[in-house]
Amino acid sequence: MEFKTTEYKRCDLIKTSGRIDGSNAPQLEEIFNTLTEAGKFKIVYNMSDINFMSSAGWWVLIRTQKKCRRYKRGELALACVDPKIRGALDLVGMGSYFKIFEDVTAAVGSF
Amino acid sequence: MRKATFSGRFDNLAEISEFVVGAAKEAGLNSSAVYAVELAVDEACTNIIEHAYGGEGKGDIQCCCDISKDSLTITLRDRGRPFDPNKVPVPKSKANLKNLKSGGAGLYLMRKMMDEVRFEFTKESGNILTLVKCKVSKSCVPD
Numbered sequence: 001m002e003f004k005t006t007e008y009k010r011c012d013l014i015k016t017s018g019r020i021d022g023s024n025a026p027q028l029e030e031i032f033n034t035l036t037e038a039g040k041f042k043i044v045y046n047m048s049d050i051n052f053m054s055s056a057g058w059w060v061l062i063r064t065q066k067k068c069r070r071y072k073r074g075e076l077a078l079a080c081v082d083p084k085i086r087g088a089l090d091l092v093g094m095g096s097y098f099k100i101f102e103d104v105t106a107a108v109g110s111f
Numbered sequence: 112m113r114k115a116t117f118s119g120r121f122d123n124l125a126e127i128s129e130f131v132v133g134a135a136k137e138a139g140l141n142s143s144a145v146y147a148v149e150l151a152v153d154e155a156c157t158n159i160i161e162h163a164y165g166g167e168g169k170g171d172i173q174c175c176c177d178i179s180k181d182s183l184t185i186t187l188r189d190r191g192r193p194f195d196p197n198k199v200p201v202p203k204s205k206a207n208l209k210n211l212k213s214g215g216a217g218l219y220l221m222r223k224m225m226d227e228v229r230f231e232f233t234k235e236s237g238n239i240l241t242l243v244k245c246k247v248s249k250s251c252v253p254d
Contacts, residue, residue, distance in 0.1 A: 023121035055216040
């Protein structure tokens with residue numbers, strides 16, 4: 001999976017592209033784990049190039065959010081979520097566990 | 112009728128998706144319905160690999176897409192363990208994040224995304240999952 005991370009003063013930005021399903025959800029989790037294991041818990045996930053995400057991907061986001069929010073040390077914020085992905089996320093009630101921003105600037109600025 | 116057989120591996124999920132998305136578009140479904148079909152089939156195949164076969168590369172998934180005037184019917188067949196949908200817990204909505212446990216979302220989504228979800232199991236045929244999306248459908252995902 002191709003990914004890009006950008007370090008900001010107050011948070012880290014991660015961007016991946018394409019589809020997230022059972023085949024590459026573990027790779028996505030590794031990317032997030034690299035950050036959280038380095039003590040970075042303020043993360044923005046730029047989903048502008050994600051066109052499909054199954055529940056395997058959502059659980060990665062949920063597990064990462066749990067790590068980030070533990071001891072109130074941070075947050076995983078989502079940016080530019082495709083309306084279809086967001087619709088499905090909200091349908092199972094998972095959308096409520098995330099702060100979702102229309103653009104990356106707003107998400108980064110929230111920290 | 113479109114018909115294809117895929118080895119039950121997570122690497123094949125994208126190809127299975129491509130196959131059903133092609134049928135959904137050919138059936139004339141709108142973009143939100145196409146996404147609903149793609150998501151439901153992905154969740155179904157993931158469940159087959161994880162639960163029916165208990166891992167990757169242990170059996171095939173046969174996928175048939177049948178387009179009629181009013182609907183698209185997708186049939187998924189596998190030779191894994193019998194699947195009993197009644198044993199799958201319904202995901203808790205509004206659960207505290209700390210207490211949230213994975214599982215059950217796939218089946219819940221399938222039921223929400225599709226107009227009809229039917230499970231059958233016979234010793235002769237194995238598991239048969241039928242998913243129906245009507246052309247005039249309850250839309251779960253925004254356009």
